[in-house]
Amino acid sequence: MVEQDNKFLNQTLYIGIDGGGTKCRAILTDANGLLLGEGLGGPANPFYGVERACNSIEEASLEAVIDAGLPPSMLNKVVAGVGLAGVNLPNLHKALSDWKNPFLEMYLTTDMDIANIGAHDDMYGAAIIIGTGSVGYVNTPKTKFMLGGYGFPISDKASGAWLGLKAIEHTLLVLDRFKASSLLAEKVCDFYQINTGIELSEKLVGYASSQYAKIASLVFNCASKGDEYALEIVEEGVEYISILASRLVEGESLRLSMIGGLAKYWRPQLDSKTSAYFSDVKQQPEFGALKFAIQNWTKEDRKIA
Amino acid sequence: MVEQDNKFLNQTLYIGIDGGGTKCRAILTDANGLLLGEGLGGPANPFYGVERACNSIEEASLEAVIDAGLPPSMLNKVVAGVGLAGVNLPNLHKALSDWKNPFLEMYLTTDMDIANIGAHDDMYGAAIIIGTGSVGYVNTPKTKFMLGGYGFPISDKASGAWLGLKAIEHTLLVLDRFKASSLLAEKVCDFYQINTGIELSEKLVGYASSQYAKIASLVFNCASKGDEYALEIVEEGVEYISILASRLVEGESLRLSMIGGLAKYWRPQLDSKTSAYFSDVKQQPEFGALKFAIQNWTKEDRKIA
Known part of the structure; x- marks a missing residue:
């Protein structure tokens, strides 16, 4: 010592x-x-x-x-x-x-x-940081800015909390018979061990965004099995990430990475044009x-x- | 005395x-x-x-x-x-x-x-109660149930808090240049006296649903002036209320009323078929x-x- x-x-x-x-x-x-x-x-x-x-x-x-x-x-x-x-x-x-x-x-x-x-x-580059929340970030010698990242539930599209919120909104509509039953709704009910909308809402009292993010992977899982509602949610997220990625690097040849717990889920969902923007995290x-x-x-x- | x-x-x-x-x-x-x-x-x-x-x-x-x-x-x-x-x-x-x-x-x-x-x-009848939150309610000799009303932000579509959330989501996307500028975004920025997304998100720290509901009337106001985003939000709300109304009275000749602070905004938006479901509040x-x-x-x- x-x-x-x-x-x-x-x-x-x-x-x-x-x-x-x-x-x-x-x-x-x-x-x-x-x-x-x-x-x-x-x-x-x-x-x-x-x-x-x-x-x-x-x-x-x-x-x-x-x-x-x-x-x-x-x-x-x-x-x-x-x-x-x-x-x-x-x-x-x-x-x-x-x-x-x-x-x-x-x-x-x-x-x-x-x-x-x-x-x-390197100090300079761009990133999409996507876990419980989501934000786009750019730092160059000329500029430094963020896009999104204003917090749950007003912003942070494609984040874990956003995915969870979408899945829960959908599940409540299924439980109220506004929408047909789905694999996603079943999985959400299984996860929370509930049978009714009241029970589900009671589980979410307090509404911390991290609680919603817990079920984010269910959405990807159900989408991979062809569930149409899960696919809709993933598609909306992909669309947002695609625009976000192009907005972050527009007019600049910046290195762009996707960081955070959900990067491994989103990267394989992107089309080849959007994928081409991304470099691995060092x-x-x-x-x-x-x-x-x-x-x-x-x-x-x-x-x- | x-x-x-x-x-x-x-x-x-x-x-x-x-x-x-x-x-x-x-x-x-x-x-x-x-x-x-x-x-x-x-x-x-x-x-x-x-x-x-x-x-x-x-x-x-x-x-x-x-x-x-x-x-x-x-x-x-x-x-x-x-x-x-x-x-x-x-x-x-x-x-x-x-x-x-x-x-x-x-x-x-x-x-x-x-x-x-x-x-x-009368004890028996159905109601859509729509203010800061929203819920559908039925009470008959045979059954008593609610639809929706599970709270913000997971439920309560067409409510004041939902309208406010939609308007703020939209405004943040405009401020980040994901969407073209709009009258609705301008009005939201005016209401909160802000120019950037960061400033707007700071105004909403704490996220009480009543805070979102404060700007509900802006959405109707902008829709009446033809703002396409406001019209989209109102249309989604109308669709929800239409399904909710028909689900509440399905198979029953129940008296149905719309109650709460937003009833006066929603009633004129409904199509004639949905309007026909509603009776005035006594x-x-x-x-x-x-x-x-x-x-x-x-x-x-x-x-x-």
């Missing part, structure tokens, strides 16, 4: 943090990018509490430091890159920036930004956060020199 | 209570149906707190008793009929039944039931609650006799 300490005393360590809605991932490397340790923390979406997000970031970071065999006190010698939802909003950005964080320095950016950097191993978001930290820290070093 | 007291000492008084999500209405009558007083209380949707709902019911009832020039102590000589959302669910029904209420007797039923009784001045829901109280109390009297 003492040897480890000494070894790192004279070099800057970096931590990359991907703060998600259900958990927070941290990776610790040395200045050469050698992976030293990893950590997990609780939810870190500042929309649902800035203090909890900060605690989760600290928790995941401490775990990474300890995983590396280093003392917790080393945290204040670490430069952190942190990607969080919502910090493009001035209020949340300020709240997080005001945090008396435990790091030597902390650089803050959006979850979209670190996912994008990770995917391309690194996960926490590595994007790490790269963001290194770039900002070394840039500042240059300023000082 | 003393004279008033004496006058009512030897007869049963009735109170009809319509407990809504934003306020609670109470009307007090004598045994002959003569209106003695009216009262208003706070929110009385037990979904958002049983205690608050009970307080609102008591508040509105006390106000009606005082409005009639009677002492508050008279409340325990009053037979109450109360219509509340959600009391078709066993848990909420039990919670409300367990309430040590201030009345001589309290009869509890759903908000749908009292609206239906009021509309037809009385407001609080009168339905009153009738429900009188029927139950006199029925019990007969049992005792």
Whole structure:
């Protein structure tokens, strides 16, 4: 342990943090990018509490430091890159920036930004990030913008929550005999172990988008078996992703990746023209956060020199 | 006052209570149906707190008793009929039944039931209740059921919240340039005083369905001016209401009414076949609650006799 300490005393360590809605991932490397340790923390979406997000970031970071065999006190010698939802909003950005964080320095950016950097191993590129929610993101030397991603239920088409909502809307119409029975409605009823609309609505009290996203894979599964309602939903999602992809790369020869838990479901659904837009993801978001930290820290070093 | 007291000492008084999500209405009558007083209380949707709902019911009832020039102590000589959302669910029904209420007797039923009784001045009939939410309701000697009404955003098509959600979804797609500009999107942006999708989504943080319902009339307004997106939304709502109406009365010659804040917007949109299903509302829901109280109390009297 003492040897480890000494070894790192004279070099800057970096931590990359991907703060998600259900958990927070941290990776610790040395200045050469050698992976030293990893950590997990609780939810870190500042929309649902800035203090909890900060605690989760600290928790995941401490775990990474300890995983590396280093003392917790080393945290204040670490430069952190942190990607969080919502910090493009001035209020949340300020709240997080005001945090008396435990790091030597902390650089803050959006979850979209670190996912994008990770995917391309480069600051610049475009991404469709599609899990519980969905958003399109572009970062070039000239512009930086997002499309969609305004949250459930007003936006985030083709996301897990959107797929779940569509499946549940359909199931309620089937249960009320507005629509003919379907495999999709059967699977939704099986999943929630319900027989009536009232029972289904009771299961969804509270309406967290992540609860809807739980049944997203049922839609793809039923579509693959030819269920016409599931196919309709998937078709609407594909249409949205196709327009989104073309809007993100229009007029630019940008690298575009699809990231997130639903990417593996959507990619095979796309037509060949839309598929051709996409390149594979190079690194996960926490590595994007790490790269963001290194770039900002070394840039500042240059300023000082 | 003393004279008033004496006058009512030897007869049963009735109170009809319509407990809504934003306020609670109470009307007090004598045994002959003569209106003695009216009262208003706070929110009385037990979904958002049983205690608050009970307080609102008591508040509105006390106000009606005082409005009639009677002492508050008279409340325990009053037979109450109360219509509340959600009391078709066993848990909420039990919670409300367990309430040590201030009345001589309290009869509890759903908000749908009292609206239906009021509309037809009869226990039996069908109703489409369409305001912030929407639901279809049937009560006959043989059956009693609801269609839709499972809540926002999974159900309640054609409701105010549904119209608002559709308008906002559309506006976000316009702001992201997925769709061409439209009068509806302009009006939504004007209403919320916003220019970007981020600003619009920030206005809707919390996502209460009543917030969406606030812009329902914009959709009808834009449709009347020929806006194609507004017309599409209205058309989808009309289609739903048409099927709902025919499903409610199928095979029965039931009286059907449309009740609630959006009835005045939807009625003129319907085709002549669907319009023909509908009869005008006879009385407001609080009168339905009153009738429900009188029927139950006199029925019990007969049992005792």
